[in-house]
Amino acid sequence: MADPSEVAALLHAGIIDADAWCAALTALTDMLGADHLLVASAQGDHPIQSQPVMRGVRLTDEQLGLFASLSAELQQLTARMEIGRVIPDDIVVPKEIYYRSRVYQEAIRPVGGHYGIAARPTRSTLVVACRPQTAGSFSPAQVRTLQSVLPTLEATLPIRSRLEHLGERSAMLERALDEVGDLGIFLLDRLGFVVHLNRTAERIIQAKDGLYWKRGELMGARDADTGRLRRTLQDGSGKLCALSRPSSRRPLVARAVSVSAANGDRLQDIGPAHTLVFVRDPHHKTHSDFDVIATTLGLTRQEATLAALLAQGRSVTEAADELGITVGTARTHLKRIFSKTDTHRQAELVRLLFETRP
Numbered sequence: 001m002a003d004p005s006e007v008a009a010l011l012h013a014g015i016i017d018a019d020a021w022c023a024a025l026t027a028l029t030d031m032l033g034a035d036h037l038l039v040a041s042a043q044g045d046h047p048i049q050s051q052p053v054m055r056g057v058r059l060t061d062e063q064l065g066l067f068a069s070l071s072a073e074l075q076q077l078t079a080r081m082e083i084g085r086v087i088p089d090d091i092v093v094p095k096e097i098y099y100r101s102r103v104y105q106e107a108i109r110p111v112g113g114h115y116g117i118a119a120r121p122t123r124s125t126l127v128v129a130c131r132p133q134t135a136g137s138f139s140p141a142q143v144r145t146l147q148s149v150l151p152t153l154e155a156t157l158p159i160r161s162r163l164e165h166l167g168e169r170s171a172m173l174e175r176a177l178d179e180v181g182d183l184g185i186f187l188l189d190r191l192g193f194v195v196h197l198n199r200t201a202e203r204i205i206q207a208k209d210g211l212y213w214k215r216g217e218l219m220g221a222r223d224a225d226t227g228r229l230r231r232t233l234q235d236g237s238g239k240l241c242a243l244s245r246p247s248s249r250r251p252l253v254a255r256a257v258s259v260s261a262a263n264g265d266r267l268q269d270i271g272p273a274h275t276l277v278f279v280r281d282p283h284h285k286t287h288s289d290f291d292v293i294a295t296t297l298g299l300t301r302q303e304a305t306l307a308a309l310l311a312q313g314r315s316v317t318e319a320a321d322e323l324g325i326t327v328g329t330a331r332t333h334l335k336r337i338f339s340k341t342d343t344h345r346q347a348e349l350v351r352l353l354f355e356t357r358p
Contacts, residue, residue, distance in 0.1 A: 002027040004145060008152040015159050028149060029057040032142050034129035036111055038067060040074065041161040042124040053161060059111065066107050073103050074126070081120045084154065086147045088138060089116035089130075117143055121154040125161075184279035192217055192233055192275070204279055210245035210252040211279060218277065221246055232256045236275055250282040283322055298340050303333050310334075311350045 002010070007028050014021025029037040037057040052071050054064040067074070077093045089098060098104055108116070113130035115137045120126050129138070129146065184201035186194050193216040197205070205213050212219045218233075220226040220243045232241040236258030242251040257276045299307065302323065309319035320330035334346070343349045 002031055004031070004148045007031060007149055011149075011152045011156045015156055021160060025055065025057050028146075029129065032117070032129050032138070032146055033131065033135070034138075035131040035135070036113060036129070038064075038126075038128045038130075039157070040067070040071065040126045040128075041157060053164065063107070063111055067103075070103050070107055073101060077101060077103060078118065078120065078126055081118065081126075083120050083123060084150060086117055086119040086143050086150060088143065089118060089128075092118050117146060119146060119150055119153075121150055121157055125153075125157045127153060184281070186218065186277040186279070188218075188233065188275040188277060190274040192230070194218065201279065204252070204281060209247045209249070210243045211254070220244070229254060233275055233277065253280045253282065254278065299337060303337050303340075306330060306333050307337055307349060310346055316346075 007024055010020050010024030010027060014024045025037055025039065029035075034057075036059055038059065039055040040052045041055075042052045052068065054068045056064050056067075059067075077098070081087070081092060092098075093101075104113075108114075108130060111130075112132045114133035115135065116128055116130035117138045118126065118128045127146075131138075184204045185198045186201050187196040189195050194213060204211055210221055210225075212221070218229060220229050222244060225243050228241055229243065232239060232254060233256045236256050238255050238257050241254045241256075243254055244251050255278050257278070258274070302325075305323060306319055309322060310316070314322070316330050316334065317327050320327045323330065325333075337349060338344055341349060341352055343352055
């Protein structure tokens with residue numbers, strides 16, 4: 001069994017290593033002779049309120065979710081706890097109140113908890129260890145053991161919580177960038193190297209038709225294109241830059257915007273962002289406004305895209321080529337679109353789309 005110094009070392013290692021953090025909490029639980037351990041942390045510097053982040057040892061996600069749903073009552077029960085001091089549960093709140101509480105009846109009791117000790121390492125964090133009635137109450141020595149580890153928890157918990165929060169923000173931002181389906185987005189650092197790109201940007205790079213990525217830098221198909229692109233990146237004012245394509249398709253359109261200090265703070269989560277580069281491929285526009293209209297008309301996504309291309313003036317043959325389907329398949333889709341929209345000709349369909357366009 002680990003001793004307090006080993007647990008403290010694991011907690012420090014766990015700041016940047018999620019596995020070490022879990023191992024530290026488990027070692028702490030075992031060292032206290034507890035069955036379960038709950039660590040509740042509020043986001044930011046506020047006390048535990050509506051939905052804190054719940055971590056636990058030998059607690060399922062469902063059980064942690066239940067504790068989170070009862071966080072308001074948990075806050076109320078522990079509101080008068082002194083920061084930096086470990087105390088038994090009957091000092092936290094009188095037994096007659098504690099046993100009648102929803103926290104005990106709906107969350108602690110179902111996991112076998114009866115005796116507990118609790119501490120608030122910081123104003124916005126709470127640590128609770130519990131075990132069943134058959135194990136007896138926590139001894140003064142076990143209270144002192146948790147007390148000895150508390151300074152380390154006080155130092156490491158806020159940092160770990162912040163890193164986890166940043167990780168969640170990073171994942172959310174990456175998902176948001178990927179949702180911009182028809183726009184390639186690159187994030188560049190101060191030296192012009194790519195630190196992140198969304199799925200559409202990856203597709204544009206993989207096509208090797210007008211924009212390339214060499215040793216982390218964006219380049220055009222010709223020296224003239226590369227020079228023009230670099231001037232656009234340095235300018236960062238949002239001016240448009242056309243990039244010629246070996247396939248002779250219409251040029252890619254790029255625009256670079258310098259990241260402001262405020263937006264930079266938001267984007268730092270997924271890399272040291274300095275410049276945002278937006279690249280549009282005219283041959284893969286989705287025209288989301290048309291998609292929305294088409295969806296309200298009960299069309300499938302491919303039918304919606306075909307309708308949008310026709311509304312842009314494409315012929316059925318051109319639209320089929322852009323969608324990667326045969327002309328016959330495109331005509332079959334068009335018949336279904338006519339049926340669903342109660343139209344009979346392409347001109348009627350286009351008029352309907354424009355008349356209902358948001």
